[in-house]
Amino acid sequence: MNIERFKVFSKVAQFKSFTRAADELFMTQPAISKNIKLIEDFYGVVLFRRIGKHIELTEAGNKLLQFANEILKLADEAKEALNEDKLQSEEKIVISSGSTVGVYILPEVLKSFLKKYPKVQFTIEISNAQKILDEFVDGSIDVGIIGALVHKTSLKYLPFISEELKLIVAKHHPWCQKSEISASDLKSQPFFLREKGSGLRYVVEERLRKAGIELDNVTEMPNNEAIVKLVEAGLGVSIVSEYAIAEDLELNRVKTVKIKNLDLHRYFYLLYNEEKMSSKTFNNFIDYLRTNCTGKKPLK
Missing domain, CATH: 3.40.190.10 (Periplasmic binding protein-like II)
Structure with missing residues (x-):
């Protein structure tokens, strides 16, 4: 059974009208009628009955509609999951951090994240706090993690993990x-x-x-x-x-x-590009850092 026919059937059932379903799906009314007839022939049932100028689902039609809607929902979820998987494989997140975070902390954080999102690609740069702030301002990195706010800044930041020097x-x-x-x-x-x-x-x-x-x-x-x-x-x-x-x-x-x-207590600070939050992959990563790392010891 062609999934597109289930879409036609679902729209006709929703609007209780062949004409409105045709308009919604950018199809002709004969094409709508043909699809409904093919479904009825396939299952050997009548899906709609006419009551005056209106149509209503038959008992068989109501039963099939439940399955059709579930199949359409699963198809949409499958498409979304596959698209997300594709986007993950195409998207790269550029992180610049100080040597302490980059060498001793970030590897474990990324290891845990990549178990859940294995196709996300990362580029890691090691630099000092001043250079990271400069890179963030000029837009060459997506995420910066610094060991101190080395000067007053209007940039938005979050306390990351903390430590005792x-x-x-x-x-x-x-x-x-x-x-x-x-x-x-x-x-x-x-x-x-x-x-x-x-x-x-x-x-x-x-x-x-x-x-x-x-x-x-x-x-x-x-x-x-x-x-x-x-x-x-x-x-x-x-x-x-x-x-x-x-x-x-x-x-x-x-x-x-x-x-x-x-x-000698200090925080590391997390800077991130808010414009990239429209990306689901990037959003997942920032949410992961917020949930698992901010204000805490690093993951083990």
């Missing part, structure tokens, strides 16, 4: 014997910081500045891994992401030391 030292450093140090003690040590524009650097300098501390002996490094290696070698200390040192702590490569009365 940690002071790390070499495992034989004298501070390992202390339960905590004061922020002023940091001035006596060589200190490794990320490059300017980094969200991590912005947060560390901001918190130290609030504590009245300005570091004297600072060396800039381009990534977290290099900083951890230098600290491990005993060449200085640093404040880094807890996510970036999880493995190093487990393997006893470095130690953490508490800093008295210094708030």
Whole structure:
């Protein structure tokens, strides 16, 4: 049975009129009549009876209408599902994030999302917070995840996951014997910081500045891994992401030391292109991040 005939039958039943069904479907009335006759011949029943100038469904017609409408509904759902599958395979989402999120957090987030939406394609870029904000403004990325709001912005953003930054030292450093140090003690040590524009650097300098501390002996490094290696070698200390040192702590490569009365809690922030929310794929991804990640620890 041709599904188009069920559409004709459903419209005639809806309007109780061959003429109105023909207008709705952009068909001639003889074509409508022919389709109804073919259905009646196929099932061996009469679907409509005339009552004066009107038509009404017969008992058989009412029974068939239930099945016809269900078949049409399933056909529409199948088409929508296949179209969505096709769109997923064609659509690419460009994400730019800092190294902490990009290396230690985003892979698990995407792994979980792709289990549900396996055909979505992603391009991942690693950059610092300042560059990500610039890329977002010029429209070259769809989603940005930054470790700090490095300057006042009118852009809409959401708090993403949060973390506690940690002071790390070499495992034989004298501070390992202390339960905590004061922020002023940091001035006596060589200190490794990320490059300017980094969200991590912005947060560390901001918190130290609030504590009245300005570091004297600072060396800039381009990534977290290099900083951890230098600290491990005993060449200085640093404040880094807890996510970036999880493995190093487990393997006893470095130690953490508490800093008295210094708030090292921070959020990562999610920026996204609202114009792309008309895309179902993109909408699904942002909803997934909102539901599973905002204000929480990353997925495991």
